[in-house]
Amino acid sequence: MQRRAVTVYVALLLVVGAAAGGLVATADSPEVSFDDPEFEGGAGDSFEHGGQTYTVADVTETVEEGGHGAETVSLSATVEWEETVEESAEWANDSTVTYEENDWRVVIEGEDPNAVTLRKVLDRQAILENDSAADNETIDRDGEEFVVVTDEDDDATLVPADEYFPTPEERRIEEGETIVYDGHDATVTNVSASAALLEWEATQTMSSELTPQSQVTLGGTNFVAIFPDSETVVLSSDIDSFEAQQAEIDQFEQRMSGLTRVAWIIGATVLMLIAFAFLPSRY
Structure with missing residues (x-):
């Protein structure tokens, strides 16, 4: 192959390759944008939609170190809002529940009750320990429980436990009554022979994580x-615009990828032509 012809071909290919490489290097990749989004802001900013207030709790940038000093940057955000949820609790008959910072035994009487009784659980051990005249433990005699009480003459007397200990406090709560339970205004919506049902509304913080091009409802x-x-x-609800722009970006990247391949092919072809041009001739 004549070197002069090779020079011409190489020059033409270099022009084409340079044009392709120049387009790849200088072309600006399109980015998704919205003219009138429902929200644009940073951490701590809020917006309203459908009568609900949403707040961006944080916007986070995470940088991960890769091989050969490469870095991968990822972005995320968390949006939060308050929702009212229905909560409930069941007081089973003869169980122990905590109410007003005290322990109570649940007492439900009758086959068709319309109320529940809370009977305060006495700390009998504490009562005995606070009484210097009484033993710290009760005793059983003939199936009956007694408290041993010693008088000033060191004479011990057996006092029936029912007489010794005070009558526990009781609270009667009617079906349909509202009480303060666990920090909420709870209503006793149903009382059956087996249990009492309490229901209330509570505010719960909901959240959703956002990442680039992710969708959230x-x-x-x-x-x-x-x-x-x-x-x-x-945040924008214009999904059609987003998909159209994303299609344009995909098309742009395909074109840039094609131009990059063209540049590499031209470069390889130029090297081959130059190598062939310097091969020794047999004639």
Whole structure:
């Protein structure tokens, strides 16, 4: 092959390769953006949708070290909101429950009750220990429980436990009554022979994590999230626009990938032509 011809071919290929490489190097990759998003802000900012207030709790940038000094940067955000949920508790008959910071035994009487009785659980051990005249333990005689009480003359007397210990406090709660239970206004909605049912409403903090191009449903509406920078998140319900822009980005990346392959092929072809040009001729 004549070196002059090779020079011409190489020059033409270099022009084409340079054009392809220049386009790859200078082309700006399109990015998803919205003209009128429902929300754009950072950590601590809020927005309303469907009568509900949503707050961006945080926007986080995470940098992970890779091989050969490479770094992978990922962005995420957390959006939070308050929801009212229904909660309940069941007081089983003859069980022990905590109410007003005390332990109570649940007493339900009758086959068709309309109320529940709470009988305070006495700390009998503490009562005995606080009485210097009484033994710290009760005793059983003929199937009956007694407290041993010693008088000033060191004479011991057996006092029936039912007489010694005070009558426990009782609280009667009617079906349909509202009480303060576990910090909530709870209503006794049903009382049966086996248990009493309490129901109340509570506020619960809900959350959802956002990542670039992820979708989240808030108040029945689908939103897509984008991150213009490491401190800002944008939410838009224009899913059609997002998908159209994403299709354009995919098409752009395919074109850039094709141009990159063209540049590499041209570079390899140029090297081959130069190598062939310097091969010794047999003639």
